[in-house]
Amino acid sequence: MFKPGSHLRGDTAEAHQENIAKIQAYLATIRSDGSGLPARPSKPFAISYPLVAKEANVALWVINRRKSQCRKLIKDATLNVPIKVRVKPRIRSEYTIEEAIGIAVATIQAECESARVDHKAKCTAVAILLKKLARRHPKGKLANSIAAVSHALQQQTYSSADAALLVVIKDILDRATRGELRLHTFHGRLKLESALVGFSLSALSKFTKVDCQTVINWGAGIKAPTASFVSEIPKLECALGLGAGYLSEVYLSNRSGPSSIKRRFLPKEVLGMSVDKQAAFRRLLDPELDLATLSEEEREKLMAETLVIFHMQRDTVHHKRAKLRFGDMQYGLKDLPDHLKREFDDLVAVRARVEVRDEVLAELRGWDADTQNIYYRRFCLFFGWLHHHMRVPLENLSIAYLAFSQILHEYELFLLDRKESVGMKRKWALATAEWYVFAASLTRRPLGGAIELDDDFDDFEGEAAGWLRGQQALLNKLAPIDAPRTRDTKRQKAGQRKDIRPVLSTADISRAEREWVHLLDATTRRYRKLREPIAKMKTSTADSVARVLPIFRFENPMDPIEEGALKLRAKAEGLRPESYHWCTAVRAAVALKFHAQLPLRRQTFCGLTYRPDNNGMIFQERGKWWARIPAELFKNERSAAFNDFVSDGFYIASLQDEWDFYTDLRVYLDHARDIILAGAKSEAFYVTRENERQVTPGTFAGQWRAMTRDYIAENPGRKTGLKGVKSFGSQAMRHIVASAVFYRTESLLAAAIAIHDSQKITEKHYMKLFVVPEKRAKIIRGLFDQERTRWRPFRLSPPIVPDPSVAPELQSADRTVENASAV
Known part of the structure; x- marks a missing residue:
C-alpha cells in the first residue's frame, strides 16, 4: 500500500493528472497483491472511498466531487478487482x-x-x-x-x-x-473477538450472511446455537480470522435465556419437549434454588420428583410424545453405515433426476436437498429399528429389506405399540401411509404398466420402474430375521392360526432370488392394500381450511376477500406514491386479486415470469391480460384431468378486469415492479429485493400470511377483521374460490375447473366444505309449501297489570290516557 504523505491540492491540470496516476498505480498494486478494494465491516459489499483515499494517498474530495474521473476509474475496476473488508489485526x-x-x-x-x-x-x-x-x-x-x-x-x-x-x-x-x-464461553468469545478485529455483531452478520438477529442474540448470550445453526459457526471463525474450532469448542453456552434454571440441568425428557412445556417445567422449580450447588445425585432426585408432579398436573399429548423421544424409547441410528450411504446416494441420484420427456429434466420435480434430508433421517429410524429391535447386524442392513412387505408391516405395528405404551391412542399417523407410498414406489412397475402378473416378465422394461427392480444383487447382503411375526402371534392366540412364521426366513430370501420380479409385484400389491385403511381414516381439518372456516359461511365467500382488497387499496392510497412500502402494497394487491381469479399453488405462482416484450407467462393481448403457464410448473401435471386443461404444453387462462385488477396490474408492472427491483434485471412476475429478485415459495407464504393478517383476519386487540378468521396462506384461496364457484353453479365440475384440478380430487377435499348450514337450510326450505296453509299465531294471555302501589308510573300513564280520551 502507499504510505501517507503530502498530495497536490487545487484543481489544476497538474494536480488532476497526478491524482489519476496515483489511483492507477494504486489499482495496479491491489490487483497484483490480491488485497482488493477496501470495504468497511459495516458495509462489506460496498467500496469505502475514505479508505481508498487513505491507501491511495489522495484527498477524499478528489474522489467524491462531481464527475470525478478518479471515482470512475475505481468503479470500473470493480469488474475485475474484488471488494474485501479490511479486517484489523487482533493485537494492536x-x-x-x-x-x-x-x-x-x-x-x-x-x-x-x-x-x-x-x-x-x-x-x-x-x-x-x-x-x-x-x-x-x-x-x-x-x-x-x-x-x-x-x-x-x-x-x-x-x-x-x-x-x-x-x-x-x-x-x-x-x-x-x-x-x-481469552474467554471461555461461546457468547463471550464471539463478542470479544468481533470487537478486537473491528467488527460489530451486526457488521459480522452482514459479512458472513448469517441472520443479524441470530448473531446479536448469540453475542449477548440470550441464545446459544442449536444443531441447525452449528454449520454457521465456521463462517464466523473464518471471518474473524480464528482457528478452526475456536468458537465451536464452546458453542454449547451455559446460558439458555432469562430463566434461572439453566438448560444443562434439564432432563433429556424435558429437552425433547416444546419450548412452552420446558418453560412450564421450569416454573415448578424454586427460582431461588441454585442448582449448581447441588450434587449430581441431588439434582437427579429433584428432577425425577418434579417430573412426576409435572405429569400429574398436565398429562397431555405433548408429554406423551416427549416420552417417545426419551431414554429407551429412542431406537434410531445416529448415522447410516458407509455401505448403506452408498445405496442411499444411488437412490438419490435416481430420484433427483426426473425427466419430463425426451431426456428433458423437470426443474421443479424430484428430490431437493430438504427432501433428501427427510428421507435420510427416516432411514436412520427404520434401520435403527432393524438393528436394535430385529437384531440385524449393521453390515447386513440394506434398502432391499423393503422388497418384503412383512418387514415394513412389522415396523408399522412397532410404531403403534410404542404409542400405546406411553398412553397415546393406537391409531395410524400419516407418516405410516407415506412409508407405504414410498416403499411401493421402490417396488412398482413402470408408470402405466399393468400390475397383474404376466407370463413373461423379462421382456417388460421401463425407465420409470421402481429403484429396487434393478437391485436384485442386494439380496446377497440380507440376513434372515428370526423374530416371530406380530400378526401371526395375535392370530394364533385367537385360534385362527397354528404356526408362527419368522419375519424373514432364509427360504424367503432364496425364493426372492429365484422370483425377484414376481416378489416385487406381490409386494407392490401388498403395500397398496396396507395403505388403503390408512387412506380412509378420519383426519383433522387441514390448517389451511380451519383458518378460514367462517368465510365458508358467507353466501359468497369472495366477499371477505374483496373487503380485504378494498382495505389494501385504502392503505396504498395513504402512502407516498412510488415509495418502497407503496410498491409492496401494490404488489400485495395484485397478488390477492390474481389469486381470487386464478388460485395457483405458491410454487407455481413464484415461477411466473413477465417480460416487457410481452413474451412472458403473464402477457397482454387485444386489451386483455392472459396467463400462459408451462404444464411442468403444476404439481398435478401428470394427471389425466389436468391434461384436459393443457394445450400444446401450456395452461392458458384469461385474467378478468374484476375489482379494478387491470389498473393495479398496470401500475405494478409499469412502476412498482421496477422500483422494487432497484435497477436489477429479473424476469420474475412477483419480485423482491432479496434472493436475486426471485421470491421463494417460503418467502411468499410469509408475505401472504402477513397481508391476510393485516387486512382480512381477526385482530382481537384492535377489534378489526373478520371474527374467527386467522391469517392464512395462499393455499386457502383454492378452498375459497372452489366454494364460491360451487355455491353459484352447484357444479363440482365447475369448481374443479376453477382450481384446475380433477373432479374426483375436488369432491374428496372440498365436498365437506360445500354443504354449509346455510346451504342445507336452503335445501330444507324448499320442502315446505308456504302458500297452501295460512297459520295463525298462538293466542297469549292478557298482560297482568301491576298493582298501582308497586308501579305508580303505570297509574300516572293510565290517567294521562284517560284525560286524552275525554278531550
Missing part, C-alpha cells in the same frame, strides 16, 4: 472507542458470570461511560480509546464510581494490546 496498539465498548462489555460480562453476579448494570454503566467519552472527543467513537481513557483519568473530573470503571476499562484495554484476553 490502539482500539477505537466503538471497539472498546465491545471489548470491555464482553470481558466484564464474563467476569460477572463466573462470579455468579448480575452483569447488566455494570455493563450498561461501562457502555454509557465510553459513549460519554466519545461525545467529548472530536473524532467521536473513532477516537483512540486508550488515549481517551488515560486523558479522562488525568483530568480527575469524574465521580469515584466512574473513575473506578475507567481504571477497569484501562486495564482491560492494556491486556487486549498484549493479547492476554
